[in-house]
Amino acid sequence: MQQVVLFARVSSTSDRQSYDRQVNDLNQLAATQNYHVAGIYAEKISGAKKNAERKELLNMIEFVNDNRIDKVLVTELSRLGRDTLQVLQTIEILNQNKISLYIQNYNIETLTPEKQINPMSQFLITILAEVARMERKTIENRLSSGYQNFRNAGGVVGRKVGFKKSEEAMKDQYPEEIKMLKKGYSFAHINQITSTNKNTLTKLKKLFID
Numbered sequence: 001m002q003q004v005v006l007f008a009r010v011s012s013t014s015d016r017q018s019y020d021r022q023v024n025d026l027n028q029l030a031a032t033q034n035y036h037v038a039g040i041y042a043e044k045i046s047g048a049k050k051n052a053e054r055k056e057l058l059n060m061i062e063f064v065n066d067n068r069i070d071k072v073l074v075t076e077l078s079r080l081g082r083d084t085l086q087v088l089q090t091i092e093i094l095n096q097n098k099i100s101l102y103i104q105n106y107n108i109e110t111l112t113p114e115k116q117i118n119p120m121s122q123f124l125i126t127i128l129a130e131v132a133r134m135e136r137k138t139i140e141n142r143l144s145s146g147y148q149n150f151r152n153a154g155g156v157v158g159r160k161v162g163f164k165k166s167e168e169a170m171k172d173q174y175p176e177e178i179k180m181l182k183k184g185y186s187f188a189h190i191n192q193i194t195s196t197n198k199n200t201l202t203k204l205k206k207l208f209i210d
Contacts, residue, residue, distance in 0.1 A: 002070040004035040004102075007060055008042040009079045019044070022075045029073060029104060039063055051086045052176050052194030061090065061193060064099050076105040084131055086195070091125060093192055167207055177201060178208050 008022035019042040030037050041063075043056035051057055057080075064072060072094060074080055080101075081087045091110055094101050100111035101121075110121040171178065177200075180190050187201045 001034060001036045003038045003068055004030055004071045004073055005039040005041065005060060005064055005069055006030070006037060006073050007057075007079065008040075008075070009056075009081075010044050011046055022079065025075055025104065026073045035071070035073075038067065038069060046082075048082050050083065050195060051081070051089060052174075052196060054081075055176065057081075057090070058176050058193065061093060064094070065097050069099055071100045071102050071109070073102045074104065077103050088125060089192055089195070170204065170207060174200070174204055177204055181205055181209050 006023055006026040008019035008026070010019045010022075023040060023042060027037065029035075039060070041056045041060040043054060045054055045056075060072070063069070077087065080090055091101055095110060095117065098111065098115040100109045100115075100118075102109045106124070108121050108124070109118055110125075112118050174196065177190055177194055177196050180193070181201070181204060187198050190196060190201060191198070
C-alpha cells in the first residue's frame with residue numbers, strides 16, 4: 001500500500017475559507033486509490049509567502065523526506081503556493097527524493113510509477129518556470145529603474161554606517177533556517193527550501209551552531 005501525505009492551504013486573508021473541504025476531498029481520493037494516509041498538513045497563510053515563512057509546508061517537506069512517503073496529494077497546484085519559484089523549488093525537492101506530487105484538479109502526477117519525471121508534468125513545470133523567469137525579469141527591470149531614479153534624485157541607498165542586525169533579530173527572522181542547521185541540513189538543502197543565501201546561513205551557523 002502506498003504511503004501518502006495530504007497537504008491543504010487556504011489564504012489567511014479570508015476567515016470564511018476553510019481547508020476542511022480540501023482535506024475531505026483528498027481523503028476520499030486516498031480511499032478510492034487504496035492509499036494509506038501517513039500524515040495531514042494544513043495551513044492558513046498567503047500562498048505568496050516564501051517557503052521559509054510557511055512552517056507547515058516545511059514540516060511536511062521534512063516529514064516526507066524522513067519517512068518512506070510515495071506521494072503528496074494536493075487539490076490544486078496553488079495549494080502548494082502562489083509564488084511560482086517557491087512552488088518549483090518544493091517540486092524539485094520532492095522529485096529529488098522520488099516523491100510524486102499528485103495535483104487533483106489536473107489529474108496529474110510529477111513522477112511516473114517508476115519514479116521518473118512525468119513528461120506531461122515536466123511540460124507544466126517548464127511553463128511555470130518560464131512564467132517565473134518573465135515575472136522576475138519584469139520585477140528586476142522595475143527595481144533597477146526605480147533604484148536609478150532614486151539615485152538620480154539624490155537619494156542615498158544601503159544600510160546606515162555601522163548598522164548590524166542583533167542576534168535576537170536574526171533569531172526572530174530565521175527560525176526555520178536555524179532549526180534546519182541544528183539538524184545538520186546542508187547549506188544547499190536549506191537554500192533549496194528557503195532561498196536563504198549562503199552568507200546569511202554562514203552567519204547563522206556562527207551565531208547559533210558553532
